[in-house]
Amino acid sequence: MDPDDPAAERMLDGNAVAGTLGAVFGADVTLVPGRCAHCGAVNMVGALRAWVGGPGSVLRCPACDSVVIRIVTTPRGTLVDVRGAAYLRFEQR
Amino acid sequence: MPDNAVIGALRAGPRKGKAVTERFVTRGFVGRRSAPGDIDVSARIPPGQYLTTDFPVLSAGPTPRTPLERWSLRIDGLVANPVSWTWEEFRALPARDWTVDISCVTKWTKLDMHWRGVSIDTLFEHVDLDPAAAYVVASCDGGYTTNLPLGDVLNGQAFVAFEYDGRPLTAEHGGPARLVVPGRYFWKSAKWIRGIRVQRADEPGFWESLGYHNRGDQWREERYDGD
Amino acid sequence: MASPIDWQLATVAAARDETTTVRTLTLALPAWPGHRPGQHVDLRLTAEDGYSVERSYSIASEPERGAEIDITVERIPDGEVSPFLHEVVVPGDRLEVRGPIGGYFVWESSLGGPLFLVGGGSGVVPLMAMLRHRARSGSTVPARLLFSCRGPDDAIYRAEIDTLAAADPAFDVAYTFTRVQPPGWTGYTRRVDRAMLAEVIEPLGSAARTFICGPTALVEVAANALVGLGVAADRVRTERFGPSGT
Numbered sequence: 001m002d003p004d005d006p007a008a009e010r011m012l013d014g015n016a017v018a019g020t021l022g023a024v025f026g027a028d029v030t031l032v033p034g035r036c037a038h039c040g041a042v043n044m045v046g047a048l049r050a051w052v053g054g055p056g057s058v059l060r061c062p063a064c065d066s067v068v069i070r071i072v073t074t075p076r077g078t079l080v081d082v083r084g085a086a087y088l089r090f091e092q093r
Numbered sequence: 094m095p096d097n098a099v100i101g102a103l104r105a106g107p108r109k110g111k112a113v114t115e116r117f118v119t120r121g122f123v124g125r126r127s128a129p130g131d132i133d134v135s136a137r138i139p140p141g142q143y144l145t146t147d148f149p150v151l152s153a154g155p156t157p158r159t160p161l162e163r164w165s166l167r168i169d170g171l172v173a174n175p176v177s178w179t180w181e182e183f184r185a186l187p188a189r190d191w192t193v194d195i196s197c198v199t200k201w202t203k204l205d206m207h208w209r210g211v212s213i214d215t216l217f218e219h220v221d222l223d224p225a226a227a228y229v230v231a232s233c234d235g236g237y238t239t240n241l242p243l244g245d246v247l248n249g250q251a252f253v254a255f256e257y258d259g260r261p262l263t264a265e266h267g268g269p270a271r272l273v274v275p276g277r278y279f280w281k282s283a284k285w286i287r288g289i290r291v292q293r294a295d296e297p298g299f300w301e302s303l304g305y306h307n308r309g310d311q312w313r314e315e316r317y318d319g320d
Numbered sequence: 321m322a323s324p325i326d327w328q329l330a331t332v333a334a335a336r337d338e339t340t341t342v343r344t345l346t347l348a349l350p351a352w353p354g355h356r357p358g359q360h361v362d363l364r365l366t367a368e369d370g371y372s373v374e375r376s377y378s379i380a381s382e383p384e385r386g387a388e389i390d391i392t393v394e395r396i397p398d399g400e401v402s403p404f405l406h407e408v409v410v411p412g413d414r415l416e417v418r419g420p421i422g423g424y425f426v427w428e429s430s431l432g433g434p435l436f437l438v439g440g441g442s443g444v445v446p447l448m449a450m451l452r453h454r455a456r457s458g459s460t461v462p463a464r465l466l467f468s469c470r471g472p473d474d475a476i477y478r479a480e481i482d483t484l485a486a487a488d489p490a491f492d493v494a495y496t497f498t499r500v501q502p503p504g505w506t507g508y509t510r511r512v513d514r515a516m517l518a519e520v521i522e523p524l525g526s527a528a529r530t531f532i533c534g535p536t537a538l539v540e541v542a543a544n545a546l547v548g549l550g551v552a553a554d555r556v557r558t559e560r561f562g563p564s565g566t
Binding site: 002005006007008010011051053054055056058060065067070072074075076079081 | 150151152153154155156158198199236263264265280300302303304305316317318319
């Protein structure tokens with residue numbers, strides 16, 4: 001975080017959107033590791049940096065700031081774009 | 094409880110034909126919504142919007158910071174010759190003051206915002222548009238994009254702002270320069286704009302490609318895809 | 321039993337003030353699946369005209385409490401929701417709740433320790449759930465809490481924390497009071513920094529499972545400092561609350 005960036009204070013953790021993503025995936029995804037499609041860093045969804053409050057929520061890679069996951073809630077449903085993740089790895093049940 | 098004088102501004106209710114679902118109503122909750130207290134003003138507030146007096150900052154990421162010496166604004170795509178301005182060249186272009194109302198899709202509306210900037214018309218005087226030119230895509234530091242029909246940004250409908258309220262536009266609010274399109278929800282007013290690409294075909298931008306309305310006219314309440 | 325992803329109606333069973341600006345609501349839930357210390361719930365408030373907002377609140381109580389949970393809410397002066405939860409909500413009211421949510425910021429005694437907790441202001445709330453659980457479960461893992469607040473009157477749960485520390489030789493608390501100190505105070509008086517963290521974590525060692533919660537600025541400083549001090553990054557879990565005072 002750049003201490004001079006006024007926006008930096010608004011950054012949260014992926015945990016902040018855990019309820020929304022949990023409702024979408026039907027299970028808690030905060031412990032799901034994902035690989036950043038841009039830099040290859042692997043982090044759990046809960047550890048991604050979350051920017052919320054705008055038209056949608058954006059989860060960014062803590063290593064390179066690239067967008068990993070985008071989420072928009074509309075009256076017709078919640079849209080999730082995970083193209084910023086090379087993969088999300090879910091445990092087998 | 095809202096009185097009749099402010100019903101116009103607080104008009105929310107069921108969205109466009111969609112019945113209010115059996116949503117549980119929380120006793121005593123109203124939320125932070127201000128009534129304009131002035132009947133004339135309520136007509137300036139688009140449907141479903143609430144008046145604000147501050148200038149909320151909503152970020153989707155860290156604030157881009159391009160030093161002015163490295164900043165440029167470019168128009169390319171379906172033009173005879175692409176053109177690019179450095180900061181000095183951009184600031185040497187004819188600029189004017191604009192006082193406009195702004196609506197964000199997150200429901201706040203701010204009246205009488207004072208900007209200073211360069212009209213898109215002025216910028217486009219420097220290019221020859223290909224006859225097939227129909228759309229623009231604005232691209233920005235930080236990777237944000239938004240799309241508009243050419244007809245929505247010409248003829249005085251859009252500008253590139255470098256001052257807000259008499260002061261240089263802060264990085265937090267999109268400085269050094271942002272696009273402002275007052276006739277559309279504020280997500281179309283792209284912060285940190287660096288390029289305008291003229292295209293034959295439309296190309297949904299950052300939010301338009303994930304559920305938001307392609308056009309975003311706040312007076313038709315075009316918030317979401319399918320509205 | 322309700323799923324954590326479904327909204328359910330909770331009844332406010334009790335309300336009590338923790339400090340002049342912080343209030344705890346006890347929520348009784350008909351179909352609560354149980355929770356893990358550190359998890360949160362989402363609250364949804366809907367006005368008569370359909371306008372609705374959601375907020376997340378850490379669960380302050382330990383899972384051993386059963387089908388009642390506590391949420392502790394700091395009143396933000398211009399907030400949209402916290403003044404409502406402070407001034408309008410009374411026992412008997414019902415609120416829509418979803419949860420429990422989040423497996424990332426969780427500690428249970430089965431995970432072992434040592435346990436290092438760093439909290440700023442209302443960031444202490446999920447850490448308190450962990451400490452209460454640790455006590456109820458009879459865990460003896462070494463644990464330390466570094467709690468940063470403006471002053472002793474702002475230290476949520478202070479009496480309870482001090483009681484836990486006095487009764488348990490394996491648990492210690494260090495306060496840093498950044499604006500107002502109690503008379504005769506010899507403890508920390510500055511914002512959390514690397515030197516302070518080094519001192520407080522020292523008896524636990526760099527293998528401590530670390531949980532940091534509070535304003536984003538504090539979390540940033542603490543997380544970076546601890547990794548710099550040799551704590552493995554995957555042993556540091558963070559819960560940023562955003563700007564101070566929100």
